[in-house]
Amino acid sequence: MHLTATFRPRRLVLFAAAAVLPLIATGCARKPQVQAYRLEGRIIGIDKAHHMVNVDSKAIPGYMDAMRMDYSIPDDAALASLKAGDQIEATLKVSEDRTWLESIRIVSAPK
Numbered sequence: 748m749h750l751t752a753t754f755r756p757r758r759l760v761l762f763a764a765a766a767v768l769p770l771i772a773t774g775c776a777r778k779p780q781v782q783a784y785r786l787e788g789r790i791i792g793i794d795k796a797h798h799m800v801n802v803d804s805k806a807i808p809g810y811m812d813a814m815r816m817d818y819s820i821p822d823d824a825a826l827a828s829l830k831a832g833d834q835i836e837a838t839l840k841v842s843e844d845r846t847w848l849e850s851i852r853i854v855s856a857p858k
Contacts, residue, residue: 779842784810786839786848790831791815798826800848807839819847832857 788804799817806813818839820826829835829851837851 779844782810782841784839784841786835786837787854788835790829790833790835792831793826793829795826798823800826800829802835802848810839810841819845820851821847822849822851825851828853830856 784807786802786804786807788802790800791803792801794800794817798820800820801815801817803815804813820829825848833856834854835851836854837848840847840849
């Protein structure tokens with residue numbers, strides 16, 4: 748009986764490792780899912796220091812109603828080309844923890 752008692756902790760550790768390792772491996776291998784949507788709207792304001800724009804956008808079918816919202820623009824050149832009042836089309840990228848705009852095209856500039 749004394750031998751069984753000394754092997755129990757080792758078996759428990761092996762069992763725990765066998766149960767947890769596949770979960771860790773799947774979590775590490777899982778790539779974040781990014782959805783893409785077409786956004787149309789008008790630039791209301793720009794915060795160049797924080798790489799953000801406020802856009803009054805049309806509804807995005809299957810995602811959200813029309814609304815004003817702040818979006819991140821990681822591309823410095825794209826951000827620099829925008830002005831308040833610009834009508835834009837862009838690709839809205841959405842991940843689990845952030846949203847941002849890519850492929851921004853100015854449809855019409857303010858007069």
